[in-house]
Amino acid sequence: MPATDRSLRVLVVANQKGGVGKTTTAINLGTALAAVGERVLLIDSDPQGNASTGLGVGRAQRRHTLYDVLMGEKPLADAVVRTTVPGLDLTPSDPDLSGVELELGREARRSFKLRDALAPLGASGAYSYVLIDCPPSLNLLTVNAMAAADAVLVPLQCEFFALEGLTQLMRTIDLVRGSLNPGLELQGIVLTMFDRRNSLSGQVEGDVRAHFGDTVYQTVIPRNVRVSEAPSFGKPALVYDLKCAGSQAYLKLAREVVLRERRRRAKQLEAT
Ligand code: ADP
Ligand code: MG
Numbered sequence: 001m002p003a004t005d006r007s008l009r010v011l012v013v014a015n016q017k018g019g020v021g022k023t024t025t026a027i028n029l030g031t032a033l034a035a036v037g038e039r040v041l042l043i044d045s046d047p048q049g050n051a052s053t054g055l056g057v058g059r060a061q062r063r064h065t066l067y068d069v070l071m072g073e074k075p076l077a078d079a080v081v082r083t084t085v086p087g088l089d090l091t092p093s094d095p096d097l098s099g100v101e102l103e104l105g106r107e108a109r110r111s112f113k114l115r116d117a118l119a120p121l122g123a124s125g126a127y128s129y130v131l132i133d134c135p136p137s138l139n140l141l142t143v144n145a146m147a148a149a150d151a152v153l154v155p156l157q158c159e160f161f162a163l164e165g166l167t168q169l170m171r172t173i174d175l176v177r178g179s180l181n182p183g184l185e186l187q188g189i190v191l192t193m194f195d196r197r198n199s200l201s202g203q204v205e206g207d208v209r210a211h212f213g214d215t216v217y218q219t220v221i222p223r224n225v226r227v228s229e230a231p232s233f234g235k236p237a238l239v240y241d242l243k244c245a246g247s248q249a250y251l252k253l254a255r256e257v258v259l260r261e262r263r264r265r266a267k268q269l270e271a272t
Contacts (some may be wrong), residue, residue: 008122009261010130011187012149016172017165018136020157021192023050024227024237026133028247029153031236032254034087038128041080041121043091045114045145046135047098055083055090056234062092070100070113070144076121085236089127101140110140111180115148138172146173147180151187151264153257156208158194158201158220163208187260189216190253193223219252 013026023046030042044051045066052062061081068074069091079091104110114132121127132145146152152173156162177184189212195201209216221227224246230237238247 007125008127008130009151010118010132010149011151011153011257012132012134012142012145013153013155014134014142014145014169015154015156015165016136016138016142016169017157021155021190021221022136023054023133024231025153025155025190025192025221025250025253026051026131027054027231027236028227028238028250029254029257030088030129030131031085031238032250033129033131033258034085035238035251036254036258037087038258039087039126040129040131041089041091041127042083043114043130043132043145044093045097045132045141047093047095048135049093049095050231051133052090052092052094054231054234055085055088055236057081057083057090057092058234059094062094065096066091066093067096067100069117070097071103072113076117085239097141104140111143111147114144115181118148138168142172143176143180146176146184149181149184151185151261153187154189155192155221156189157192158198158204160200160204162204163211185264186215187257190219190221191216192221194220195223217253217256219249219256221249221253222246224249 013022015022026042030040034040042051043066064074064079069076069079080089081092083090134142134145173184191205222245224244226241226244227237227246230240233240241247
């Protein structure tokens with residue numbers, strides 16, 4: 001089970017706001033983790049399929065998708081495709097995924113579909129990290145992701161209403177902890193699309209750090225045109241332009257994420 005297996009870490013990238021950098025973070029953090037030797041599975045849990053497209057996995061290559069897995073029609077292994085990044089695999093999604101909420105109806109284990117599907121991964125040793133890219137909503141897909149995860153990584157866009165909605169997200173994490181997944185932690189908050197020339201960005205950073213302290217990663221992701229261009233070429237920014245400031249920031253973020261996971265693992269081992 002992901003929550004107890006110490007060699008596999010399942011991280012969910014969540015924020016119910018759209019356009020804050022969830023998919024960009026999932027793709028580029030996934031690529032950066034793979035670049036430092038981790039074996040990564042990125043699960044695209046947004047019916048829009050932006051993570052799939054952004055990794056160059058077109059509709060024709062999405063023979064089986066997360067939808068088939070959550071509906072119990074295929075094992076996860078059948079819905080995994082290689083990406084062009086060595087060490088980074090993908091479970092793609094397509095618009096069918098938006099039907100899951102209705103189709104699972106009142107089924108008893110409806111919130112544990114992803115967790116059940118991921119269960120064999122721990123023992124297989126095929127991956128060291130699973131990253132789940134969430135839709136911009138606190139719906140059944142996000143709840144499934146949180147129920148399956150060890151920790152949540154929250155991208156926060158440096159804009160005026162950044163903190164708005166965060167309370168609701170934290171409440172959802174608490175709810176999931178209280179009912180579905182007691183071990184769920186907050187991996188961290190990453191500030192995205194930081195604009196040095198805009199004083200508002202600095203102000204938002206100050207507010208968020210004052211509020212959330214060390215939970216906020218030291219690394220801040222700058223607004224960078226290369227990062228926004230990359231998906232249209234079906235490439236992570238790190239492949240499209242490794243040297244750009246955005247790619248370098250995601251490499252730094254990956255180091256922080258790994259460090260936090262190592263510390264957590266050490267603490268868990270101490271406790272046993
Ligand atoms: P979400 O998944 O939260 O909806 P996305 O990752 O799709 O957000 O990002 C929303 C938009 O912002 C996309 O067009 C993306 O290319 C752009 N974007 C994300 N991060 C950056 C960045 N660091 N610099 C410039 N553009 C970015
Ligand atoms: Mg997205």
